[in-house]
Amino acid sequence: MKKFIKNIPLPLSVIIAGVLIAGAVYLGTSKNASTTAVNNQQPQQVPQQTGNLDQMAAISAGDHIRGNPNAPVKIVEYSDFECPFCKRFHDTMKQVMDEYGKDGKVAWVYRHFPLDQLHPVKARKEAVAVECANELGGNEAFWKFADRFFELTPSNNQTDVDTVLPQIAREIGLDVNEFNTCLASGKYDAHIEADVQNATATGSNGTPWSIVVDKNGKKYPLSGAQPYASVKQLIDLALQGK
Amino acid sequence: MLFQALQKVFRKPIYILLALVTSFAVFAFAVWLPNISLIVKVMGHPGISLTQKLDLPISLLGSIVTNFTLLSALYTITIAILFGINVAIFVYFLRRRITDVEQSGIATGFFGITSGVIGMGCAACGSFLLTSLLSLVGASGILAFLPLGGGEFGILGVILLSVSIYLTAKKIQNPAVCKITI
Numbered sequence: 326m327k328k329f330i331k332n333i334p335l336p337l338s339v340i341i342a343g344v345l346i347a348g349a350v351y352l353g354t355s356k357n358a359s360t361t362a363v364n365n366q367q368p369q370q371v372p373q374q375t376g377n378l379d380q381m382a383a384i385s386a387g388d389h390i391r392g393n394p395n396a397p398v399k400i401v402e403y404s405d406f407e408c409p410f411c412k413r414f415h416d417t418m419k420q421v422m423d424e425y426g427k428d429g430k431v432a433w434v435y436r437h438f439p440l441d442q443l444h445p446v447k448a449r450k451e452a453v454a455v456e457c458a459n460e461l462g463g464n465e466a467f468w469k470f471a472d473r474f475f476e477l478t479p480s481n482n483q484t485d486v487d488t489v490l491p492q493i494a495r496e497i498g499l500d501v502n503e504f505n506t507c508l509a510s511g512k513y514d515a516h517i518e519a520d521v522q523n524a525t526a527t528g529s530n531g532t533p534w535s536i537v538v539d540k541n542g543k544k545y546p547l548s549g550a551q552p553y554a555s556v557k558q559l560i561d562l563a564l565q566g567k
Numbered sequence: 568m569l570f571q572a573l574q575k576v577f578r579k580p581i582y583i584l585l586a587l588v589t590s591f592a593v594f595a596f597a598v599w600l601p602n603i604s605l606i607v608k609v610m611g612h613p614g615i616s617l618t619q620k621l622d623l624p625i626s627l628l629g630s631i632v633t634n635f636t637l638l639s640a641l642y643t644i645t646i647a648i649l650f651g652i653n654v655a656i657f658v659y660f661l662r663r664r665i666t667d668v669e670q671s672g673i674a675t676g677f678f679g680i681t682s683g684v685i686g687m688g689c690a691a692c693g694s695f696l697l698t699s700l701l702s703l704v705g706a707s708g709i710l711a712f713l714p715l716g717g718g719e720f721g722i723l724g725v726i727l728l729s730v731s732i733y734l735t736a737k738k739i740q741n742p743a744v745c746k747i748t749i
Contacts, residue, residue, distance in 0.1 A: 413633060530601075545608065548601035552629035558622050559605075562615065 376528025378544040381536055382519075384434055389459065389467050392422055393429035397540035398563040400556075401434040403524040405532040406451035406471075407444035409480040410550035414533040415471070417553050421560065431560060435471065437520040438532050444482045450508070452517045454490045457507035461499045469497045539563035572736035573652070582655040590651030593680075597643045598631050599624060642721035646683035649728035653680075656735050676731030683724025 384390070384399060402418065404411040418433055425431035439448030451474065458470035473493045478484040494504040524534055528546065535547040537559050543566075545559055576582050599606055609615060609623050631640050653676045713719055 410634060546605050549630060549634040552626060552633050554626040554629060555623060558626055562619060
Protein backbone atom coordinates (compact mmCIF):
# COMPACT_ATOMS: atom_id res chain seq x y z
CA MET A 326 0.00 0.00 0.00
CA LYS A 327 2.78 2.34 1.04
CA LYS A 328 4.68 1.50 -2.15
CA PHE A 329 1.57 2.09 -4.20
CA ILE A 330 0.96 5.49 -2.61
CA LYS A 331 4.65 6.35 -2.92
CA ASN A 332 4.52 5.77 -6.64
CA ILE A 333 1.61 8.13 -7.19
CA PRO A 334 2.93 11.53 -8.18
CA LEU A 335 1.92 14.31 -5.80
CA PRO A 336 0.12 16.45 -8.42
CA LEU A 337 -1.96 13.43 -9.43
CA SER A 338 -3.00 12.75 -5.84
CA VAL A 339 -4.01 16.40 -5.43
CA ILE A 340 -6.02 16.27 -8.66
CA ILE A 341 -7.75 13.00 -7.71
CA ALA A 342 -8.59 14.36 -4.24
CA GLY A 343 -9.84 17.64 -5.67
CA VAL A 344 -11.98 15.98 -8.32
CA LEU A 345 -13.53 13.55 -5.83
CA ILE A 346 -14.35 16.22 -3.25
CA ALA A 347 -15.58 18.75 -5.81
CA GLY A 348 -17.64 16.08 -7.56
CA ALA A 349 -19.17 14.91 -4.33
CA VAL A 350 -19.99 18.44 -3.18
CA TYR A 351 -21.41 19.30 -6.59
CA LEU A 352 -23.57 16.20 -6.66
CA GLY A 353 -24.64 16.69 -3.08
CA THR A 354 -25.63 20.31 -3.44
CA SER A 355 -26.59 20.41 -7.10
CA LYS A 356 -30.13 21.39 -7.90
CA ASN A 357 -30.09 18.55 -10.38
CA ALA A 358 -28.90 15.94 -7.93
CA SER A 359 -30.40 12.57 -8.57
CA THR A 360 -31.61 10.54 -5.64
CA THR A 361 -32.23 6.86 -5.45
CA ALA A 362 -35.30 5.63 -3.66
CA VAL A 363 -36.30 2.06 -3.09
CA ASN A 364 -39.89 1.06 -2.71
CA ASN A 365 -41.17 -1.90 -0.78
CA GLN A 366 -41.11 -4.29 -3.69
CA GLN A 367 -37.95 -3.70 -5.63
CA PRO A 368 -35.14 -1.24 -6.07
CA GLN A 369 -36.21 1.62 -8.23
CA GLN A 370 -34.24 4.50 -9.60
CA VAL A 371 -36.13 7.73 -9.22
CA PRO A 372 -35.98 9.64 -12.49
CA GLN A 373 -33.65 12.63 -12.58
CA GLN A 374 -35.47 15.38 -10.73
CA THR A 375 -34.91 19.07 -10.66
CA GLY A 376 -34.24 19.77 -7.00
CA ASN A 377 -36.13 22.98 -6.65
CA LEU A 378 -37.96 24.27 -3.59
CA ASP A 379 -40.68 25.66 -5.83
CA GLN A 380 -41.63 22.08 -6.64
CA MET A 381 -42.86 21.61 -3.09
CA ALA A 382 -46.46 20.43 -3.24
CA ALA A 383 -48.79 23.20 -2.11
CA ILE A 384 -49.97 22.95 1.48
CA SER A 385 -53.56 21.78 1.44
CA ALA A 386 -56.34 20.52 3.69
CA GLY A 387 -55.03 17.01 3.04
CA ASP A 388 -51.82 17.81 4.88
CA HIS A 389 -51.16 17.03 8.52
CA ILE A 390 -50.87 20.45 10.11
CA ARG A 391 -50.07 21.23 13.73
CA GLY A 392 -50.98 24.71 14.85
CA ASN A 393 -52.70 27.48 12.98
CA PRO A 394 -53.24 26.45 9.32
CA ASN A 395 -53.18 30.14 8.40
CA ALA A 396 -49.96 30.90 10.26
CA PRO A 397 -47.66 33.39 8.50
CA VAL A 398 -44.78 30.91 8.69
CA LYS A 399 -45.11 27.25 7.85
CA ILE A 400 -42.45 24.59 8.32
CA VAL A 401 -42.94 21.63 6.02
CA GLU A 402 -40.97 18.67 7.36
CA TYR A 403 -40.26 15.51 5.34
CA SER A 404 -39.49 12.83 7.88
CA ASP A 405 -38.75 9.15 8.41
CA PHE A 406 -40.01 7.43 11.57
CA GLU A 407 -36.88 5.25 11.83
CA CYS A 408 -34.41 8.09 11.41
CA PRO A 409 -32.71 8.96 14.72
CA PHE A 410 -32.20 12.55 13.58
CA CYS A 411 -35.92 12.90 12.81
CA LYS A 412 -36.61 11.66 16.33
CA ARG A 413 -34.31 14.37 17.68
CA PHE A 414 -35.72 17.04 15.35
CA HIS A 415 -39.28 16.11 16.36
CA ASP A 416 -38.47 17.41 19.86
CA THR A 417 -36.96 20.57 18.39
CA MET A 418 -40.15 21.15 16.40
CA LYS A 419 -42.27 20.59 19.51
CA GLN A 420 -40.18 23.28 21.19
CA VAL A 421 -40.81 25.55 18.18
CA MET A 422 -44.55 24.99 18.49
CA ASP A 423 -44.41 25.71 22.23
CA GLU A 424 -42.84 29.09 21.49
CA TYR A 425 -44.45 30.11 18.21
CA GLY A 426 -47.46 27.80 17.80
CA LYS A 427 -49.51 29.14 20.68
CA ASP A 428 -49.66 32.62 19.12
CA GLY A 429 -50.49 31.13 15.75
CA LYS A 430 -47.25 32.37 14.20
CA VAL A 431 -45.93 29.01 13.01
CA ALA A 432 -47.61 25.91 11.62
CA TRP A 433 -45.87 22.53 11.34
CA VAL A 434 -46.70 20.42 8.30
CA TYR A 435 -45.64 16.76 8.43
CA ARG A 436 -44.89 14.79 5.25
CA HIS A 437 -43.39 11.35 4.77
CA PHE A 438 -39.95 10.51 3.48
CA PRO A 439 -39.20 6.90 4.53
CA LEU A 440 -35.65 6.03 3.47
CA ASP A 441 -36.05 2.46 2.26
CA GLN A 442 -32.34 2.03 1.63
CA LEU A 443 -31.53 2.63 5.28
CA HIS A 444 -34.75 1.51 6.99
CA PRO A 445 -36.33 -1.09 4.73
CA VAL A 446 -39.99 -2.05 5.26
CA LYS A 447 -40.38 -0.58 8.76
CA ALA A 448 -40.19 3.14 8.00
CA ARG A 449 -42.81 2.85 5.26
CA LYS A 450 -45.09 0.69 7.40
CA GLU A 451 -44.87 3.25 10.21
CA ALA A 452 -45.79 6.00 7.76
CA VAL A 453 -48.88 3.98 6.81
CA ALA A 454 -49.67 3.45 10.50
CA VAL A 455 -49.76 7.16 11.26
CA GLU A 456 -51.99 7.72 8.21
CA CYS A 457 -54.33 5.05 9.61
CA ALA A 458 -54.33 6.85 12.96
CA ASN A 459 -55.35 9.98 11.07
CA GLU A 460 -58.15 8.12 9.28
CA LEU A 461 -59.54 6.65 12.47
CA GLY A 462 -58.98 9.53 14.88
CA GLY A 463 -58.41 12.65 12.81
CA ASN A 464 -55.57 15.16 12.85
CA GLU A 465 -55.25 15.03 16.64
CA ALA A 466 -54.73 11.26 16.56
CA PHE A 467 -52.12 11.70 13.81
CA TRP A 468 -49.98 13.95 15.98
CA LYS A 469 -50.59 11.92 19.15
CA PHE A 470 -49.46 8.81 17.29
CA ALA A 471 -46.38 10.52 15.86
CA ASP A 472 -45.36 12.02 19.22
CA ARG A 473 -45.80 8.75 21.06
CA PHE A 474 -43.99 6.79 18.35
CA PHE A 475 -40.88 8.97 18.49
CA GLU A 476 -41.02 8.91 22.30
CA LEU A 477 -41.30 5.15 22.52
CA THR A 478 -39.09 3.75 19.78
CA PRO A 479 -35.30 3.48 19.47
CA SER A 480 -35.15 4.32 15.71
CA ASN A 481 -32.48 2.96 13.31
CA ASN A 482 -34.77 0.14 12.16
CA GLN A 483 -34.86 -1.44 15.60
CA THR A 484 -38.58 -1.00 16.20
CA ASP A 485 -40.71 -4.08 16.73
CA VAL A 486 -43.49 -2.78 14.49
CA ASP A 487 -45.86 -5.71 15.05
CA THR A 488 -45.98 -4.92 18.76
CA VAL A 489 -45.49 -1.17 18.92
CA LEU A 490 -47.91 0.03 16.25
CA PRO A 491 -51.07 -1.63 17.68
CA GLN A 492 -49.89 -0.71 21.18
CA ILE A 493 -49.78 3.01 20.33
CA ALA A 494 -53.10 2.75 18.50
CA ARG A 495 -54.63 1.27 21.65
CA GLU A 496 -52.99 3.86 23.91
CA ILE A 497 -54.42 6.78 21.98
CA GLY A 498 -57.88 5.24 21.95
CA LEU A 499 -58.19 3.84 18.43
CA ASP A 500 -59.99 0.63 17.53
CA VAL A 501 -57.08 -1.79 17.11
CA ASN A 502 -58.95 -4.14 14.75
CA GLU A 503 -59.84 -1.29 12.40
CA PHE A 504 -56.30 0.00 12.72
CA ASN A 505 -54.81 -3.37 11.74
CA THR A 506 -57.20 -3.68 8.80
CA CYS A 507 -56.19 -0.23 7.58
CA LEU A 508 -52.50 -1.08 8.06
CA ALA A 509 -52.81 -4.16 5.85
CA SER A 510 -54.95 -2.50 3.21
CA GLY A 511 -52.19 -0.67 1.34
CA LYS A 512 -54.55 2.25 0.74
CA TYR A 513 -51.98 4.86 1.77
CA ASP A 514 -49.05 3.48 -0.23
CA ALA A 515 -49.61 5.88 -3.13
CA HIS A 516 -49.97 8.87 -0.79
CA ILE A 517 -46.68 8.07 0.94
CA GLU A 518 -44.91 7.49 -2.36
CA ALA A 519 -46.17 10.87 -3.56
CA ASP A 520 -44.60 12.50 -0.48
CA VAL A 521 -41.32 10.69 -1.19
CA GLN A 522 -41.33 11.85 -4.79
CA ASN A 523 -42.11 15.39 -3.70
CA ALA A 524 -39.28 15.39 -1.14
CA THR A 525 -36.76 14.35 -3.81
CA ALA A 526 -38.22 16.88 -6.25
CA THR A 527 -37.51 19.66 -3.77
CA GLY A 528 -33.87 18.55 -3.58
CA SER A 529 -33.80 16.44 -0.44
CA ASN A 530 -30.87 14.05 0.08
CA GLY A 531 -31.90 12.72 3.46
CA THR A 532 -34.01 13.27 6.52
CA PRO A 533 -35.14 15.33 8.28
CA TRP A 534 -35.62 17.76 5.41
CA SER A 535 -37.54 20.93 6.14
CA ILE A 536 -38.72 23.86 4.10
CA VAL A 537 -39.56 27.07 5.93
CA VAL A 538 -42.17 29.08 4.04
CA ASP A 539 -42.70 32.73 4.92
CA LYS A 540 -45.88 34.79 4.53
CA ASN A 541 -44.85 35.87 1.02
CA GLY A 542 -44.26 32.29 -0.07
CA LYS A 543 -40.48 32.58 0.04
CA LYS A 544 -38.87 29.24 0.91
CA TYR A 545 -35.75 28.45 2.95
CA PRO A 546 -34.31 24.89 2.93
CA LEU A 547 -33.11 23.35 6.17
CA SER A 548 -31.35 20.01 6.02
CA GLY A 549 -30.84 17.79 9.04
CA ALA A 550 -31.61 17.99 12.73
CA GLN A 551 -30.34 21.51 13.21
CA PRO A 552 -30.18 23.12 16.65
CA TYR A 553 -33.17 25.00 18.00
CA ALA A 554 -31.20 28.28 17.77
CA SER A 555 -30.84 27.88 13.99
CA VAL A 556 -34.50 27.02 13.47
CA LYS A 557 -35.49 29.99 15.61
CA GLN A 558 -33.30 32.36 13.58
CA LEU A 559 -34.82 31.09 10.38
CA ILE A 560 -38.35 31.49 11.73
CA ASP A 561 -37.59 35.05 12.88
CA LEU A 562 -36.29 35.85 9.38
CA ALA A 563 -39.39 34.34 7.83
CA LEU A 564 -41.68 36.24 10.21
CA GLN A 565 -40.07 39.46 9.01
CA GLY A 566 -41.01 38.39 5.48
CA LYS A 567 -37.58 39.26 4.11
CA MET B 568 10.27 11.30 16.89
CA LEU B 569 6.81 12.47 15.86
CA PHE B 570 6.52 14.68 18.92
CA GLN B 571 9.95 16.24 18.29
CA ALA B 572 9.11 16.97 14.66
CA LEU B 573 5.84 18.62 15.60
CA GLN B 574 7.65 20.62 18.25
CA LYS B 575 10.04 21.86 15.58
CA VAL B 576 7.18 23.00 13.34
CA PHE B 577 4.92 24.47 16.00
CA ARG B 578 7.70 26.37 17.74
CA LYS B 579 6.64 29.30 15.57
CA PRO B 580 3.17 30.70 16.39
CA ILE B 581 2.42 31.23 12.68
CA TYR B 582 2.19 27.45 12.18
CA ILE B 583 -0.08 27.08 15.19
CA LEU B 584 -2.30 29.79 13.71
CA LEU B 585 -2.25 28.13 10.30
CA ALA B 586 -3.20 24.76 11.79
CA LEU B 587 -6.02 26.32 13.83
CA VAL B 588 -7.46 28.28 10.89
CA THR B 589 -7.29 25.25 8.59
CA SER B 590 -8.83 22.96 11.20
CA PHE B 591 -11.68 25.40 11.77
CA ALA B 592 -12.25 25.75 8.01
CA VAL B 593 -12.47 21.97 7.57
CA PHE B 594 -14.75 21.64 10.60
CA ALA B 595 -17.05 24.45 9.41
CA PHE B 596 -17.15 22.98 5.89
CA ALA B 597 -18.24 19.60 7.28
CA VAL B 598 -20.90 21.05 9.54
CA TRP B 599 -22.29 23.56 7.03
CA LEU B 600 -22.19 21.20 4.08
CA PRO B 601 -25.84 20.03 4.23
CA ASN B 602 -27.01 23.65 4.43
CA ILE B 603 -24.67 25.40 2.01
CA SER B 604 -27.61 26.50 -0.15
CA LEU B 605 -29.38 28.02 2.87
CA ILE B 606 -26.24 29.87 3.95
CA VAL B 607 -25.68 31.18 0.40
CA LYS B 608 -29.32 32.29 0.22
CA VAL B 609 -29.18 34.15 3.54
CA MET B 610 -25.74 35.66 2.87
CA GLY B 611 -26.79 36.91 -0.54
CA HIS B 612 -30.07 38.44 0.65
CA PRO B 613 -29.84 42.24 0.59
CA GLY B 614 -32.70 42.73 3.07
CA ILE B 615 -31.11 40.76 5.90
CA SER B 616 -28.88 42.55 8.41
CA LEU B 617 -25.23 41.62 8.82
CA THR B 618 -25.86 40.41 12.37
CA GLN B 619 -28.57 38.05 11.20
CA LYS B 620 -26.35 36.89 8.34
CA LEU B 621 -23.59 35.99 10.80
CA ASP B 622 -25.87 34.51 13.46
CA LEU B 623 -27.17 31.71 11.25
CA PRO B 624 -23.85 30.08 10.26
CA ILE B 625 -22.61 30.46 13.84
CA SER B 626 -25.66 28.71 15.25
CA LEU B 627 -25.43 26.01 12.58
CA LEU B 628 -22.03 25.04 14.04
CA GLY B 629 -24.05 23.62 16.92
CA SER B 630 -25.31 20.89 14.62
CA ILE B 631 -22.14 18.93 15.45
CA VAL B 632 -24.15 17.99 18.56
CA THR B 633 -27.64 17.61 17.09
CA ASN B 634 -26.98 16.36 13.57
CA PHE B 635 -24.08 13.95 14.04
CA THR B 636 -23.75 10.64 15.79
CA LEU B 637 -21.09 10.44 18.47
CA LEU B 638 -18.84 8.48 16.10
CA SER B 639 -19.27 10.85 13.15
CA ALA B 640 -18.75 13.90 15.40
CA LEU B 641 -15.55 12.36 16.76
CA TYR B 642 -14.04 11.54 13.38
CA THR B 643 -15.15 14.86 11.87
CA ILE B 644 -13.36 16.79 14.64
CA THR B 645 -10.33 14.48 14.44
CA ILE B 646 -10.07 14.86 10.66
CA ALA B 647 -10.27 18.65 11.00
CA ILE B 648 -7.45 18.70 13.58
CA LEU B 649 -5.25 16.25 11.64
CA PHE B 650 -5.77 18.13 8.39
CA GLY B 651 -4.79 21.39 10.09
CA ILE B 652 -1.56 19.78 11.35
CA ASN B 653 -0.93 18.30 7.90
CA VAL B 654 -1.24 21.64 6.15
CA ALA B 655 1.00 23.36 8.70
CA ILE B 656 3.83 20.86 8.29
CA PHE B 657 3.40 20.91 4.52
CA VAL B 658 3.81 24.69 4.49
CA TYR B 659 6.80 24.31 6.83
CA PHE B 660 8.44 22.21 4.12
CA LEU B 661 7.58 24.62 1.33
CA ARG B 662 8.94 27.61 3.21
CA ARG B 663 12.21 25.85 3.77
CA ARG B 664 12.43 24.97 0.09
CA ILE B 665 13.12 21.34 0.85
CA THR B 666 12.94 19.74 -2.55
CA ASP B 667 13.20 16.16 -1.47
CA VAL B 668 9.92 16.04 0.36
CA GLU B 669 8.76 12.50 0.57
CA GLN B 670 5.72 12.71 -1.64
CA SER B 671 4.11 9.63 -0.17
CA GLY B 672 3.32 11.51 3.06
CA ILE B 673 1.57 14.34 1.28
CA ALA B 674 -0.20 12.05 -1.17
CA THR B 675 -1.48 9.96 1.76
CA GLY B 676 -2.71 13.17 3.38
CA PHE B 677 -4.72 14.13 0.32
CA PHE B 678 -6.28 10.68 0.11
CA GLY B 679 -7.00 10.93 3.82
CA ILE B 680 -8.87 14.21 3.54
CA THR B 681 -10.76 12.89 0.49
CA SER B 682 -11.89 9.81 2.33
CA GLY B 683 -12.75 11.89 5.37
CA VAL B 684 -14.79 14.41 3.41
CA ILE B 685 -16.69 11.62 1.66
CA GLY B 686 -17.43 9.96 4.98
CA MET B 687 -18.35 13.15 6.77
CA GLY B 688 -21.57 14.99 6.17
CA CYS B 689 -23.17 11.73 7.25
CA ALA B 690 -25.28 14.04 9.26
CA ALA B 691 -28.87 13.59 8.35
CA CYS B 692 -30.07 10.09 7.59
CA GLY B 693 -28.53 9.25 4.27
CA SER B 694 -24.83 10.06 4.15
CA PHE B 695 -24.69 13.29 2.23
CA LEU B 696 -21.68 13.01 -0.07
CA LEU B 697 -21.37 9.27 -0.02
CA THR B 698 -24.99 8.84 -1.09
CA SER B 699 -24.45 11.28 -3.93
CA LEU B 700 -21.37 9.45 -5.16
CA LEU B 701 -22.94 6.02 -4.85
CA SER B 702 -26.17 7.21 -6.50
CA LEU B 703 -24.07 8.18 -9.47
CA VAL B 704 -23.15 4.55 -10.00
CA GLY B 705 -26.55 3.28 -8.88
CA ALA B 706 -25.09 1.69 -5.77
CA SER B 707 -26.58 3.69 -2.94
CA GLY B 708 -28.13 0.48 -1.56
CA ILE B 709 -24.61 -0.55 -0.54
CA LEU B 710 -24.93 1.81 2.45
CA ALA B 711 -27.27 -0.65 4.12
CA PHE B 712 -24.48 -3.24 4.07
CA LEU B 713 -21.82 -1.00 5.60
CA PRO B 714 -21.88 -1.66 9.36
CA LEU B 715 -21.20 1.99 10.13
CA GLY B 716 -23.39 3.32 7.32
CA GLY B 717 -20.53 5.09 5.56
CA GLY B 718 -18.64 6.07 8.70
CA GLU B 719 -15.93 3.68 7.50
CA PHE B 720 -14.72 6.38 5.10
CA GLY B 721 -14.33 8.83 7.97
CA ILE B 722 -12.28 6.34 9.98
CA LEU B 723 -10.15 5.60 6.90
CA GLY B 724 -9.61 9.35 6.58
CA VAL B 725 -8.34 9.55 10.17
CA ILE B 726 -5.94 6.65 9.56
CA LEU B 727 -4.58 8.06 6.28
CA LEU B 728 -4.10 11.53 7.73
CA SER B 729 -2.27 10.04 10.73
CA VAL B 730 0.00 8.05 8.40
CA SER B 731 0.62 11.21 6.36
CA ILE B 732 1.65 13.19 9.46
CA TYR B 733 3.89 10.34 10.59
CA LEU B 734 5.65 10.05 7.20
CA THR B 735 6.15 13.80 6.92
CA ALA B 736 7.35 14.11 10.52
CA LYS B 737 9.84 11.32 9.87
CA LYS B 738 11.22 13.33 7.00
CA ILE B 739 11.53 16.44 9.12
CA GLN B 740 13.56 14.56 11.71
CA ASN B 741 15.62 12.67 9.12
CA PRO B 742 16.10 15.03 6.18
CA ALA B 743 17.55 13.66 2.97
CA VAL B 744 21.27 14.21 3.31
CA CYS B 745 24.32 12.34 2.17
CA LYS B 746 25.42 10.45 5.23
CA ILE B 747 29.09 9.98 5.86
CA THR B 748 29.99 6.48 6.73
CA ILE B 749 33.20 6.14 8.69
